[in-house]
Structures are given as C-alpha cells and as structure tokens.
Amino acid sequence: MSHRILIVEDDQFISDMVNESLTKEGFEVTAAFDGEEALEILNTQTYDIILLDLMLPKMDGIECLGIIRSKSMIPVLIMSAKDEDVDKALGLGLGADDYISKPFSMIELIARVKATLRREKHYMRSQSPEVEKENxxxxxxxxxxxxxxxxxxxxxxxxxxxxxxxxxxxxxxxxxxxxxxxxxxxxxxxxxxxxxxxxxxxxxxxxxxxxxxxxxxxxxxxxxxxxxxxxxxxxxx
Structure with a gap:
C-alpha cells in the first residue's frame, strides 16, 4: 500500500511539479490550494504526511497547522520561502516535523519526505507494548x-x-x-x-x-x- 500525501500549496506550478514528482515515486497524492480546503479534505480523509506552504489564501499555514495539531500528530513538512515564517511556526510549538526552504530541488524534497516517513514508522514502533519495557x-x-x-x-x-x-x-x-x-x-x-x-x-x-x-x-x-x-x-x- 502506497503512502498518502496531502500537498497544501497555492502556487499551481509548484503544486503540479511536486505532485508529479511524488506520484512518479509511487506516492498517492492529493492537492489543496488553501488552508480551508486542506482542513475540509482532512475531515474526510487520512494521510501519512502533509506538505504545507505557509503563505496561503483564506487561512495561512500557521493557523492551519495549529488546527491540524489540535486533532492529529500526522507528520507535517513545511515548505516556505520566508525563513521568518518558518521560525515563527517552529517557535510557536505547533509541531512541524521538518521544513524545506524554497526554492528546493525535487530530489531534496523526496528525500525529506522519505526520511520523515521512516522516522514516523520508527516512532510508532517505539509506542507499541512490545517495546514498553525497553523504553x-x-x-x-x-x-x-x-x-x-x-x-x-x-x-x-x-x-x-x-x-x-x-x-x-x-x-x-x-x-x-x-x-x-x-x-x-x-x-x-x-x-x-x-x-x-x-x-x-x-x-x-x-x-x-x-x-x-x-x-x-x-x-x-x-x-x-x-x-x-x-x-x-x-x-x-
């Protein structure tokens, strides 16, 4: 079963480019173009990781991340061209798992996504009863x-x-x-x-x-x- 990824990015060109690259890697990808649309999708579907832009229409990425974190610990990788916005998201303790600065290469983005998914798998194993004594x-x-x-x-x-x-x-x-x-x-x-x-x-x-x-x-x-x-x-x- 392939991993499911939600891209939240208002730039159509970037969204399509990321979508195409991740699809070629075997991921199942859904695209949202603003924060409100992303939350509507998350109300009805589940994903393994979210790629979240911070500069979004209708609802910015920071507010969107806060709402996501109030309901789920799904891994979130921030995509942003403004370091101060990334710094703010991390500093507010909203729980972003990683971020990548724009412009980025598709090779780097795919590597980050795969690394995040590996860490999440390891984390879930660490929470299982079998390793409670080890912990x-x-x-x-x-x-x-x-x-x-x-x-x-x-x-x-x-x-x-x-x-x-x-x-x-x-x-x-x-x-x-x-x-x-x-x-x-x-x-x-x-x-x-x-x-x-x-x-x-x-x-x-x-x-x-x-x-x-x-x-x-x-x-x-x-x-x-x-x-x-x-x-x-x-x-x-």
Whole structure:
C-alpha cells in the first residue's frame, strides 16, 4: 500500500511539479490550494504526511497547522520561502516535523519526505507494548534532563519538555556520542539523513529552538556547546 500525501500549496506550478514528482515515486497524492480546503479534505480523509506552504489564501499555514495539531500528530513538512515564517511556526510549538526552504530541488524534497516517513514508522514502533519495557530501561540522565532515548520524551525537573521530532533527534545524537564534535554537514547527514546542501538556517533554527527548551540560559548554553568555526558538541554537564 502506497503512502498518502496531502500537498497544501497555492502556487499551481509548484503544486503540479511536486505532485508529479511524488506520484512518479509511487506516492498517492492529493492537492489543496488553501488552508480551508486542506482542513475540509482532512475531515474526510487520512494521510501519512502533509506538505504545507505557509503563505496561503483564506487561512495561512500557521493557523492551519495549529488546527491540524489540535486533532492529529500526522507528520507535517513545511515548505516556505520566508525563513521568518518558518521560525515563527517552529517557535510557536505547533509541531512541524521538518521544513524545506524554497526554492528546493525535487530530489531534496523526496528525500525529506522519505526520511520523515521512516522516522514516523520508527516512532510508532517505539509506542507499541512490545517495546514498553525497553523504553523504561533506556532513560539517560544528563544534568537536569531525563531523556527517554527509546520513548522520544524529555523531562526537566520532572516537567515534560515538548520537543519536535527533529529537536529530539539532535539531542539524542549528541547524548549518544558525547565526545564527538559535529560539523553542520555531519549533523545534517545524521539527523536529516540526506546530503548537506549548505542551508545553515535549517540547522541554526533547530539548534536555537532546542536550546530555548532545554537550557537554563539559552544565550549561554551548557547542554549543546558551539565550537566556533567547527560545529557543536554535548557540553560537560
């Protein structure tokens, strides 16, 4: 059974191009051209992933994402040409799983879609009763954080921290390799499971948002340290 994808994009040319490329890859694709239409479709049909533009008529993508998240945890990949809008969507904690900056190549978009679907499959397995015992025994304490490496959850002072899938993967990568310094290219390859195309803002936004959630003082981070000109590593906490 093929995966079902909903594209929410008001630009007819971009929508058709993405639709054609994903269909060739064997996906079942539906297109919506504004936020209201997307929500109407989601009321009657289910999908495995949503590709969501933020600059939409009738209802913008951020409002649409908020409504989607109030009803479902379906993976959402944001497509946007404006980094500040992407930053806003992530910062509001609405639960976007990933984003890709316009203009993008179809090869990169397809790779992102496939990687997101692989992560979702792994996440669903981690929530099954068969791995409940494994999850309980795979909790790592670091500083004031308690990280369930299998259960995809993080708490600080016994209060749960709501991380996106990407934020959790970044934190897990650092914890799993505490002495390793990651360049942005290595970080991207490991977390996004794709070749690095030099889009530093993708990494910068996720690192900043992760720090804002886990650090006592994000401007002076202790959990994720920056080695200027090199990359990032786990701090000595």
């Amino acid at each position: 309980k025994n795979n909790i790592v304490k670091i500083g004031n954080l308690s990280v369930d490496m299998s259960g995809f959850s993080v708490t600080k002072f016994d209060k749960e921290i709501n991380l996106t899938a990407k934020e959790f993967q970044i934190l897990k990568l650092f914890i799993s390799n505490p002495s390793q310094v990651y360049t942005k290219s290595q970080l991207y390859n490991s977390v996004w499971e794709d070749d690095y195309h030099g889009d530093e803002n993708v990494i910068n936004v996720h690192i900043r948002r992760l720090r804002e959630k886990i650090e006592d003082d994000p401007s002076h981070p202790t959990y994720i340290k920056t080695l200027w000109g090199i990359g990032y590593k786990l701090g000595d906490v």
